[in-house]
Amino acid sequence: MAKTADTIAIYSRKSRYTGKGESIGNQIDLCRxxxxxxxxxxxxxxxxxxxxxxxxxxxxxxxDFKKMMTAAKERKFKAIVVYRLDRISRNISDFSSLIEELGRLGIDFVSIRESFDTSSPMGRAMMYIASVFSQLERETIAERIRDNMHELAKTGRWLGGTTPTGYASESVKSITVDGKTKKACKLKLQKEGLLVTKRNHFELLTR
Structure with missing residues (x-):
């Protein structure tokens, strides 16, 4: 990348591959x-x-974020443009440090979805406020997922991971009220596992 004060950087991020919605390609096209x-x-x-x-x-x-920041420290571009604020970070502390670093380097940060631009004091203030809600959203989603998995585990469902010794994951189908088929996994005790469990129990009793 040539070193020039007129260069603009585009940063895009997505947690998983998809060709729809806010895909990497769509983000880049909108930023461009x-x-x-x-x-x-x-x-x-x-x-x-x-x-x-x-x-x-x-x-x-x-x-690529690390590559971008290395280039930023070498002042190879004058601004970073992203499609949306949370594409750069969903963590308030990280975001705050990033904006301060870019400010020290004299590099503007622009989020086109929220129309934020750090070249103005109001833009910087509004961006910090938005980052708070971005982190809140991330933590709320994570908490909702944890609660949902906990409730599913109460029903006896196996939610994945390494199965306990002597058990195997078994797929179970069920029919809902509206006639749809649902699949779930449950732990099934294997014969050899039953023997291991009984032996371990016996060893504990005889110690």
């Missing part, structure tokens, strides 16, 4: 169009793209 409108055709054509697919926004441990 924003750059074309605000910085000109040349800037859009020569924008440098960094993309991380299959990586969470919960931390900054992403290969």
């Amino acid at each position: 169009e924003y750059i074309r409108t605000h910085y000109g055709d040349a800037a859009a054509e020569h924008a440098v793209v960094f993309e991380d697919e299959g990586f969470s926004g919960g931390n900054l441990n992403r290969p």
Whole structure:
């Protein structure tokens, strides 16, 4: 990448591959169009793209993000454009440190979905507020998933992972009231597992 003060960087991220919605390709196209409108055709054509697919926004441990920040420290571009704020980070502490670092380097940060631009004081303030809600959303989703898995486990369902010694995961089908077929997994005690369990119990009693 050539070192030039006129270069604009595009950063895109998605937790898993998908060709729909906010895919990596769609994010890049929208960012490039924003750059074309605000910085000109040349800037859009020569924008440098960094993309991380299959990586969470919960931390900054992403290969292309690290490459982008290395280039930023060498001042190889003047601004970073993202499609949405949470594409860069869903963690308030990480986001705050990032914005401070970019400010020190004199690099603007633009989120086109929320229309935030750190080149203005109001833009910086609103971006911090939005990052708080982004982290809240991430933590709320994680808590909801944990609660749901806990309730499913209460029904006797096996939710995955390494099965206990002597047990095997067994797929079970059931028919719902509306006639749909649902699949679930439960643990099944194997014959050899029953022998192991009885032997272990006997050893505990005779100690």
